[in-house]
Amino acid sequence: MLSRKVPQVAVAYVTLCWxxxxxxxxxxxxxxxxxxxxxxxxxxxxxxxxxxxxVAYFRGGDEPHWTWVEKIGVPVNLxxxxxxxxxxxxxxxxxxxxxxxxLQDSSGRTVERQVPKxxxxxRLALFFFENTSGDPKLxxxxxxxxxxxxxxxxxxxxxxxxxxYNLVDRIxxxxxxYRDVLALGLERQIAKYxxxxxxxxxxxxxxxxxxxxxxxxxxxxxxxxxxxxxYQGTNLFELVDDMSVQLKRDLDVPAQxxxxxxxxxxxxxxxRSLTALEHFxxxxxxxxxxxxxxxxxxxxxxxxxxxxSFATAYxxxxxxxxxxxxxxxxxxxxxxxxxxxxxxxxxxxxxxxTWIWLKGQPEEALQAIExxxxxxxxxxxxxxxxxxxxxxxxxxxxxxATFQRILELDxxxxxxxxxxxxxxxxxxxxxxxxxxxxxxxxxEERRSTAYENMADTYRLQGQFEQARSLYQQSLALDDxxxxxxxxxxxxxxxxxxxxxxxxxxxxxxxxxxTSDQKENAYANLLTHYSLRHQWQKVVPLIPQFLTTNNGLxxxxxxxxxxxxxxxxxxxxxxxxxxxxxxxxxxxxxxLLATFVQMGYLRVYLALEDAARAxxxxxxxxxxxxxxxxxxxxxxxxxxxxxxxVAELRKDYKQALQFYQRHLKRNPTxxxxxxxxxxxxxLLGDPANAKASLAKALQVIPALPEAHYELAEIALxxxxxxxxxxxxxxxxxxxEGADQSDKLLIKAKALSGRLISPTPAVQ
Numbered sequence: 001m002l003s004r005k006v007p008q009v010a011v012a013y014v015t016l017c018w019x020x021x022x023x024x025x026x027x028x029x030x031x032x033x034x035x036x037x038x039x040x041x042x043x044x045x046x047x048x049x050x051x052x053x054x055v056a057y058f059r060g061g062d063e064p065h066w067t068w069v070e071k072i073g074v075p076v077n078l079x080x081x082x083x084x085x086x087x088x089x090x091x092x093x094x095x096x097x098x099x100x101x102x103l104q105d106s107s108g109r110t111v112e113r114q115v116p117k118x119x120x121x122x123r124l125a126l127f128f129f130e131n132t133s134g135d136p137k138l139x140x141x142x143x144x145x146x147x148x149x150x151x152x153x154x155x156x157x158x159x160x161x162x163x164x165y166n167l168v169d170r171i172x173x174x175x176x177x178y179r180d181v182l183a184l185g186l187e188r189q190i191a192k193y194x195x196x197x198x199x200x201x202x203x204x205x206x207x208x209x210x211x212x213x214x215x216x217x218x219x220x221x222x223x224x225x226x227x228x229x230x231y232q233g234t235n236l237f238e239l240v241d242d243m244s245v246q247l248k249r250d251l252d253v254p255a256q257x258x259x260x261x262x263x264x265x266x267x268x269x270x271x272r273s274l275t276a277l278e279h280f281x282x283x284x285x286x287x288x289x290x291x292x293x294x295x296x297x298x299x300x301x302x303x304x305x306x307x308x309s310f311a312t313a314y315x316x317x318x319x320x321x322x323x324x325x326x327x328x329x330x331x332x333x334x335x336x337x338x339x340x341x342x343x344x345x346x347x348x349x350x351x352x353x354t355w356i357w358l359k360g361q362p363e364e365a366l367q368a369i370e371x372x373x374x375x376x377x378x379x380x381x382x383x384x385x386x387x388x389x390x391x392x393x394x395x396x397x398x399x400x401a402t403f404q405r406i407l408e409l410d411x412x413x414x415x416x417x418x419x420x421x422x423x424x425x426x427x428x429x430x431x432x433x434x435x436x437x438x439x440x441x442x443x444e445e446r447r448s449t450a451y452e453n454m455a456d457t458y459r460l461q462g463q464f465e466q467a468r469s470l471y472q473q474s475l476a477l478d479d480x481x482x483x484x485x486x487x488x489x490x491x492x493x494x495x496x497x498x499x500x501x502x503x504x505x506x507x508x509x510x511x512x513x514t515s516d517q518k519e520n521a522y523a524n525l526l527t528h529y530s531l532r533h534q535w536q537k538v539v540p541l542i543p544q545f546l547t548t549n550n551g552l553x554x555x556x557x558x559x560x561x562x563x564x565x566x567x568x569x570x571x572x573x574x575x576x577x578x579x580x581x582x583x584x585x586x587x588x589x590x591l592l593a594t595f596v597q598m599g600y601l602r603v604y605l606a607l608e609d610a611a612r613a614x615x616x617x618x619x620x621x622x623x624x625x626x627x628x629x630x631x632x633x634x635x636x637x638x639x640x641x642x643x644x645v646a647e648l649r650k651d652y653k654q655a656l657q658f659y660q661r662h663l664k665r666n667p668t669x670x671x672x673x674x675x676x677x678x679x680x681x682l683l684g685d686p687a688n689a690k691a692s693l694a695k696a697l698q699v700i701p702a703l704p705e706a707h708y709e710l711a712e713i714a715l716x717x718x719x720x721x722x723x724x725x726x727x728x729x730x731x732x733x734x735e736g737a738d739q740s741d742k743l744l745i746k747a748k749a750l751s752g753r754l755i756s757p758t759p760a761v762q
Contacts, residue, residue: 009056047081276307293324323551362628428667560598567606670699
């Protein structure tokens with residue numbers, strides 16, 4: 001071996017390879033190359049060692065030609081090395097962690113942007129810290145420090161961060177709030193559900209003027225603590241600047257990237273005032289966790305009083321003002337935010353600009369979003385904002401395409417598959433919706449939600465056994481899944497199993513922890529009683545339902561949907577009194593005034609007052625178009641209301657056209673098939689009437705309106721036995737309905753005609 005110089009070659013090879021690995025590692029740090037590049041070269045030099053030693057051995061001797069060992073061994077070694085490298089590094093990025101994007105900025109100049117590739121983005125769950133000082137006056141720091149840290153880290157697109165305010169729904173569903181210290185196990189569960197790779201948490205204490213903050217970084221999958229750092233000092237904002245940089249290093253963000261990006265001191269893009277920060281933190285808690293927007297606005301006002309240039313506070317105030325139904329205040333906060341927009345990082349300046357739609361300028365809002373996407377093509381928040389715009393404007397296909405683009409940028413954000421599935425289902429594309437829900441449920445922690453949504457999709461197609469099975473599988477995975485419980489309640493109502501429906505509704509209401517869950521439970525119960533025309537049971541539930549709504553604006557909108565129930569129970573004075581109270585609450589806002597008009601429209605239609613109802617429809621439509629809220633036009637079923645007006649005027653042909661137009665835009669609305677069937681019957685077209693009514697009953701077999709129409713058709717065709725069967729089922733569904741209910745009165749009259757003997761022909 002020595003004579004063939006194998007040891008010398010081996011030492012030289014190891015030395016050379018060590019140098020190459022060090023050089024590659026330096027290149028990765030210096031030029032922001034993929035960390036896997038170093039691993040690739042390490043694998044390569046190890047895998048080529050047999051060839052190097054073989055060649056050294058035989059070439060170090062007297063053999064004049066290549067031996068069969070070399071001729072066979074070296075190619076085989078190279079083939080094995082190639083296969084191992086391919087198996088271990090296929091699909092991995094081995095080049096730069098960044099990509100260069102050339103585009104035009106807002107002034108039309110061509111600029112180049114360096115943006116991180118999605119494969120290298122670090123995804124973090126940033127949870128609230130724990131106050132270990134024993135002083136409850138410092139509890140606000142539990143949320144305040146993560147707020148400051150999240151703001152600082154948000155300057156770096158390399159990090160995909162969700163803080164506790166982004167994760168509020170999962171936290172509240174677990175029965176906790178901002179007041180609680182979460183167990184690491186729950187934090188891991190939430191992070192895994194959101195597909196976040198790292199968990200950041202910590203503790204805070206204060207002695208005199210000196211803060212002491214400990215930051216813990218964990219890997220989500222293994223719950224392995226990767227770092228624990230402690231920071232001490234009197235300036236909290238400077239401490240956060242230090243901890244954000246160190247956190248990036250602990251996450252193995254390349255040093256070149258850390259050194260090259262623009263990173264403002266957090267005090268420059270948030271606030272320098274601890275007093276302002278404290279009030280801002282309390283406001284976020286009130287708004288995001290408690291849904292107490294009036295209290296939040298008071299705290300925001302105190303924050304901006306302590307720091308009048310607090311642009312982030314003005315930005316947050318806009319949404320809270322909107323949800324509190326104070327549009328005029330939201331517009332003022334928008335203007336103040338614009339005044340101090342220079343204190344926001346550039347991406348958030350675009351976000352602020354998108355709120356200009358509140359001033360009735362949706363085109364300018366869209367332009368701001370499009371510029372945001374153009375200048376930051378890898379900013380997921382920009383694409384999400386664009387998707388929301390498309391959803392608001394009822395452009396579902398564009399919204400789906402935008403969510404798909406987000407998934408291309410970052411495949412780990414697969415939570416958007418759920419939203420895509422809901423949009424596909426809304427469009428009536430059930431097979432594609434099921435595929436997306438199934439893909440969403442690939443991870444075990446999401447499977448219960450996936451099964452619930454797949455079950456909803458089968459139920460809307462009238463495939464009840466598949467739906468029931470999936471609801472049960474969902475509950476087997478999560479016995480507190482209120483969505484699955486409500487799905488079983490809806491299925492039972494639709495199929496006439498009314499006792500079971502009430503039991504599932506009560507169970508879901510008992511298990512509801514968040515305001516959204518309670519709202520859905522009450523809404524489902526109201527739908528159950530409305531199906532049976534039991535308006536006297538609907539009315540007492542209205543106040544309870546409205547108290548669950550998230551903000552006054554949602555309460556106003558839901559009131560507009562439900563006030564006609566007072567008319568149907570014979571209490572129209574209460575309906576008009578509620579509408580007057582709504583008018584007093586909305587002020588001068590044209591948008592909120594539209595909600596009141598929606599309420600009047602429903603009430604007038606319930607009173608069969610076509611003359612007063614009809615003029616409201618174009619007014620509502622024009623205002624919603626002005627604010628680009630076309631989705632709301634479909635949600636309030638404006639075309640269906642036009643059909644109702646036409647029916648009251650006995651123009652059944654026009655009513656049919658309106659109902660068909662509504663169904664085209666809302667293909668999952670089974671009740672519209674019953675409206676269409678009724679119009680066909682009244683137009684003397686029983687064949688098309690029966691076909692439409694069959695479609696309605698496929699989805700809601702217990703729909704009393706459809707059974708009544710079939711009874712009328714059967715009687716007209718001389719089929720008294722079928723007519724009697726249909727009207728008896730109608731009366732069974734309407735058991736317990738208000739005696740003044742018009743459908744019940746008509747059904748009883750038809751039943752009487754069918755039961756009474758037919759007069760003999762003289």
